[in-house]
Amino acid sequence: MSTVWPELEPLLGRVQKPARYIGCEDGARIPEHGPGRVSWLLLYPDTYEVGLPNQGLQILYELLNERPDAAAERSYAPWTDLEELLREHGVPLFSLETHRPAGEFDVLAFNLSAELVYTNLLNCVDLAGVPVRSADRGDHHPLVMAGGHCTYNPEPIADFVDAVVLGDGEEVVGEINDVLVAAKSEGAPRAEVLDRLTGVDGVYVPARYEATYEAGRLVATAPVAASVPDVVEKRTVADLADWPYPSTQLVPLTEVVHDRLNVEVFRGCTRGCRFCQAGMITRPVRERPADQVRTMVQEGLRRTGYDEVALTSLSTADFSGIESVVADTVNDPTSCGQVSVSLPSLRVDAFTVGIAAEVQKARRTGLTFAPEAGTWRMRQIINKLIREEDLYAAVESAYSQGWRRMKLYFLIGLPSETDEDTLGIAELARNCVAIGRRHHKAPSVTVSVGGFVPKAFTPFQWFGQNTVDELLRKVHLLRDALRHERGVQLKWHDPRASLIEGLMSRGDRRLGPVIESVWRAGGTFQEWSEHFDDQRWLEAMASHGLSVDEYVHRHRTEDETLPWDHLSAGLHKDFLWQDWRDALAEVGLEDCRWTPCYDCGACTGYGIEHIVASATPPAGGSQGTGQDLARGAEVPVVLSARPPSVGVG
Amino acid sequence: MKVRLRFAKQGKVRFTSHRDVARVWERALRRAELPVAYTQGFTPRPRLHFGLALPTGAESLAEYLDVDLDLGDDAADGFDPATLPDRLTSCLPGGITVVAAAIVDTGVMSLQQAVTSCTWHLEVGGTTGSQLAAVAARALAADEIVITRERKSKQVTDDLRPYLLALSVVGESPDGALLEAEVGTQPRSVRPSELLAALDPVLTERRVTRIHQWMTLDGVRCEPLSPGGPVASSSAHAEVRAS
Numbered sequence: 001m002s003t004v005w006p007e008l009e010p011l012l013g014r015v016q017k018p019a020r021y022i023g024c025e026d027g028a029r030i031p032e033h034g035p036g037r038v039s040w041l042l043l044y045p046d047t048y049e050v051g052l053p054n055q056g057l058q059i060l061y062e063l064l065n066e067r068p069d070a071a072a073e074r075s076y077a078p079w080t081d082l083e084e085l086l087r088e089h090g091v092p093l094f095s096l097e098t099h100r101p102a103g104e105f106d107v108l109a110f111n112l113s114a115e116l117v118y119t120n121l122l123n124c125v126d127l128a129g130v131p132v133r134s135a136d137r138g139d140h141h142p143l144v145m146a147g148g149h150c151t152y153n154p155e156p157i158a159d160f161v162d163a164v165v166l167g168d169g170e171e172v173v174g175e176i177n178d179v180l181v182a183a184k185s186e187g188a189p190r191a192e193v194l195d196r197l198t199g200v201d202g203v204y205v206p207a208r209y210e211a212t213y214e215a216g217r218l219v220a221t222a223p224v225a226a227s228v229p230d231v232v233e234k235r236t237v238a239d240l241a242d243w244p245y246p247s248t249q250l251v252p253l254t255e256v257v258h259d260r261l262n263v264e265v266f267r268g269c270t271r272g273c274r275f276c277q278a279g280m281i282t283r284p285v286r287e288r289p290a291d292q293v294r295t296m297v298q299e300g301l302r303r304t305g306y307d308e309v310a311l312t313s314l315s316t317a318d319f320s321g322i323e324s325v326v327a328d329t330v331n332d333p334t335s336c337g338q339v340s341v342s343l344p345s346l347r348v349d350a351f352t353v354g355i356a357a358e359v360q361k362a363r364r365t366g367l368t369f370a371p372e373a374g375t376w377r378m379r380q381i382i383n384k385l386i387r388e389e390d391l392y393a394a395v396e397s398a399y400s401q402g403w404r405r406m407k408l409y410f411l412i413g414l415p416s417e418t419d420e421d422t423l424g425i426a427e428l429a430r431n432c433v434a435i436g437r438r439h440h441k442a443p444s445v446t447v448s449v450g451g452f453v454p455k456a457f458t459p460f461q462w463f464g465q466n467t468v469d470e471l472l473r474k475v476h477l478l479r480d481a482l483r484h485e486r487g488v489q490l491k492w493h494d495p496r497a498s499l500i501e502g503l504m505s506r507g508d509r510r511l512g513p514v515i516e517s518v519w520r521a522g523g524t525f526q527e528w529s530e531h532f533d534d535q536r537w538l539e540a541m542a543s544h545g546l547s548v549d550e551y552v553h554r555h556r557t558e559d560e561t562l563p564w565d566h567l568s569a570g571l572h573k574d575f576l577w578q579d580w581r582d583a584l585a586e587v588g589l590e591d592c593r594w595t596p597c598y599d600c601g602a603c604t605g606y607g608i609e610h611i612v613a614s615a616t617p618p619a620g621g622s623q624g625t626g627q628d629l630a631r632g633a634e635v636p637v638v639l640s641a642r643p644p645s646v647g648v649g
Numbered sequence: 650m651k652v653r654l655r656f657a658k659q660g661k662v663r664f665t666s667h668r669d670v671a672r673v674w675e676r677a678l679r680r681a682e683l684p685v686a687y688t689q690g691f692t693p694r695p696r697l698h699f700g701l702a703l704p705t706g707a708e709s710l711a712e713y714l715d716v717d718l719d720l721g722d723d724a725a726d727g728f729d730p731a732t733l734p735d736r737l738t739s740c741l742p743g744g745i746t747v748v749a750a751a752i753v754d755t756g757v758m759s760l761q762q763a764v765t766s767c768t769w770h771l772e773v774g775g776t777t778g779s780q781l782a783a784v785a786a787r788a789l790a791a792d793e794i795v796i797t798r799e800r801k802s803k804q805v806t807d808d809l810r811p812y813l814l815a816l817s818v819v820g821e822s823p824d825g826a827l828l829e830a831e832v833g834t835q836p837r838s839v840r841p842s843e844l845l846a847a848l849d850p851v852l853t854e855r856r857v858t859r860i861h862q863w864m865t866l867d868g869v870r871c872e873p874l875s876p877g878g879p880v881a882s883s884s885a886h887a888e889v890r891a892s
Contacts, residue, residue, distance in 0.1 A: 018664035305676030
């Protein structure tokens with residue numbers, strides 16, 4: 001088997017953080033390659049530190065390596081210093097396990113979690129020695145595939161990827177492998193393999209669809225052959241209990257983000273926050289059985305030696321029985337040394353603070369809440385139904401129990417936002433500090449604001465994003481309002497990065513040449529502020545005769561064809577449109593786990609259901625939805641028994 | 650109870666940093682289910698005491714680590730440090746191997762203070778054995794070897810000559826030679842790359858291996874944990890029992 005290690009080894013002494021490139025993690029598999037096996041290189045197109053913890057990639061890595069007919073290795077984007085040396089010495093991109101050249105794999109499978117990594121995808125494909133455009137690849141080249149949240153609108157990268165997977169990967173990865181094993185043994189040509197992949201549910205082959213434009217606007221994206229489905233539906237695994245993965249989480253030798261054991265406690269979220277793409281596209285809610293969570297935590301801690309475990313999901317306090325799982329972990333007598341539990345994505349209420357108090361007995365440094373908007377009106381519009389009382393009760397509870405620092409996350413540039421709404425953020429922060437002063441001399445509140453970027457398959461997909469100038473104006477409003485406020489720090493995300501993210505998130509195929517131009521001009525690592533350059537993007541848009549305003553800032557209409565209309569996240573388009581109208585009417589929508597079904601399509605379309613262990617809302621309420629919490633125990637879970645129907649209305 | 654461990658770091662894992670290795674050790678000790686003592690206070694940390702940092706990319710046959718254990722009296726009586734090398738190696742990444750362990754006095758002088766010199770093997774390119782031997786002889790004959798190096802983002806000038814305790818060519822390859830150097834570590838250590846650059850800028854550094862660390866006890870050079878070395882039974886700062 002070939003390896004670039006002898007050529008790579010002398011270069012590693014000359015780069016920053018060479019441990020990024022050696023592999024050797026506990027949990028890594030050294031697979032055997034052979035003619036009867038499809039070889040997969042799973043790539044995360046950002047640095048090792050960012051990519052290694054990605055759970056999706058690790059799940060597929062284990063599932064593929066368990067198969068007798070597959071072999072999977074991993075790779076991450078080399079930092080610019082190593083890239084330069086690789087190009088100078090003619091060394092290709094490589095896998096971490098055996099340092100095998102990327103171009104020798106059958107599949108390069110990318111995880112796309114953020115739009116700004118698209119130029120890194122091109123760079124990795126190029127470093128593998130593979131043509132960046134799908135149309136230029138031959139039979140001997142690997143297939144380039146992608147999965148992850150960004151692939152719900154893959155149109156901007158349609159020219160570069162051979163196949164895209166929508167939704168949960170656990171089942172479909174095996175089905176794709178079946179197709180590829182057969183194709184490999186028959187020596188099927190590339191075009192034939194792509195045709196066969198169109199027959200796998202959840203797999204979208206962009207080259208088998210054609211986009212049509214009229215008067216400069218997209219009017220249709222339609223299959224080019226009768227055998228190709230009109231609409232590609234996402235994949236959803238029915239029960240997380242069947243998939244206790246990753247079972248041997250990778251333990252890196254060098255520091256990475258989220259450097260801890262991660263156990264996914266549920267997938268999906270029906271809180272219904274209208275800005276949140278993750279919540280919309282991962283429905284329905286599928287909880288992992290609490291006993292399986294306990295086993296995965298105990299075994300994982302023992303095997304990895306980590307002293308921290310994160311219980312991950314989109315809103316972990318909503319997990320049925322969260323209190324007992326947390327208590328069992330913290331108080332486990334068999335664990336060696338002290339174990340801490342981290343709960344990302346906490347709800348804003350006093351119940352949540354109670355759980356936090358359970359897990360942070362020793363170290364009460366900071367707590368993070370995400371009210372997302374500054375006024376009740378705005379929070380009804382985005383359907384994040386946190387009342388001021390909920391926030392203040394949570395903050396009171398936290399300060400009184402020893403926390404001194406709060407971090408509050410907000411979005412600016414939301415639909416119909418007024419300056420009063422923006423300034424409401426300053427008001428909330430001010431009040432939180434005032435509550436803190438009752439308990440401490442110098443309480444601190446960090447306000448972190450990000451510009452809202454509308455995403456595909458959300459009710460806000462029709463909304464025209466705020467301009468950079470407008471977002472900056474709002475940031476400055478807040479800065480001025482908080483200038484003399486002791487105890488409040490204001491941080492904000494670069495609105496220019498939000499602009500480019502917005503361009504990619506709702507763009508169409510005409511953006512392919514733009515991405516390629518930016519990449520050719522050296523625009524990699526655009527997620528990194530030291531490398532991000534909005535001018536490159538704006539120049540590329542202009543040189544290809546495209547209008548940023550048309551793609552990003554314009555409000556879209558109901559009858560307009562959206563670039564992702566031939567794809568489906570299970571959500572009926574008329575449900576999303578109605579929810580958009582409700583948003584503008586300032587009408588909130590309760591969580592459908594504990595109220596009747598709204599027929600969004602996510603359950604009924606696939607004949608599956610929510611899997612929730614408890615038929616009652618979690619104690620302490622559902623984020624102040626206005627549901628009568630005392631009455632919560634009487635509200636049964638009602639699941640629609642409607643027959644499956646087509647996803648897009 | 651304090652346990653002193655000697656370990657080797659070889660192969661791909663040599664590209665991990667000193668801090669990386671510290672984290673690897675914290676996890677390994679938990680996996681081995683050893684009752685490591687924790688610091689008191691706001692953020693309890695396991696009480697591990699590392700020796701001199703090894704440059705990222707260098708290999709070593711002689712890394713040391715002191716671990717404070719929180720054993721009950723009964724457990725302490727039956728505790729056999731000879732079981733530690735195998736038990737810990739199985740919990741460490743491939744390439745990190747524990748080779749010796751012994752109980753040391755809890756008041757032992759820290760490794761950072763106690764170690765006075767290190768012996769290195771440097772594979773050097775761009776030279777021959779005889780050329781390198783001449784370079785070594787010239788260095789040993791010099792009164793001073795002045796280098797400029799960066800410390801705390803300031804340029805400082807140091808004389809390396811007092812640090813240079815021994816220097817000899819011990820091997821030759823078709824395109825280079827193997828240099829053995831013993832270099833002092835007090836008051837601060839000299840990196841092998843700094844030494845090589847000071848000897849002759851045309852020399853290129855290939856693989857570097859730390860093969861020994863030395864302490865000085867009553868004027869006698871000894872390893873911080875050597876079964877055959879001198880054992881100062883009454884000396885408060887270095888009571889080393891054979892493992």
